[in-house]
Amino acid sequence: MPVDSADDIKAVLDYETIAVVGCSSTPGKAAHDVPNYLLEQGYDVIPVNPFADEIFGKPVPDSLAEVDAEIDVVCIFRPSDEVGEIVDAALERDDVDVIWTQLGIRDDDAADRAENAGRTVVQDRCMRVEHRRLVA
Incomplete structure (x- = not known):
């Protein structure tokens, strides 16, 4: 079951x-403003988007497979019907500990696959x- 207790979510927010x-x-969109907030809070944010070359002054890989850095958390800002494919890509990596889908986004089957593979899911x-509720 995806985590929902304050303690478990706070533990996820300890990742970097x-x-x-x-x-x-695009500023003003949640998919821009939320990661920008996380950057401002000191997180290392890696934007992933096949339609952008640079976001936040950083080069943007097209997919998780193209991310060279270690990843702790995969945060998903895509429609629910795309979550399964993204989760499968995350599960191909050994470094991903957490899958997080943003507000309004969920895929219970993909969440089950991630949890069965030992990943934490929010x-x-x-x-x-x-973050504002539990950390800031």
């Missing part, structure tokens, strides 16, 4: 490197909201 799949280059929650 977050790959944001679906990160947007679904349908905003990282900025949870």
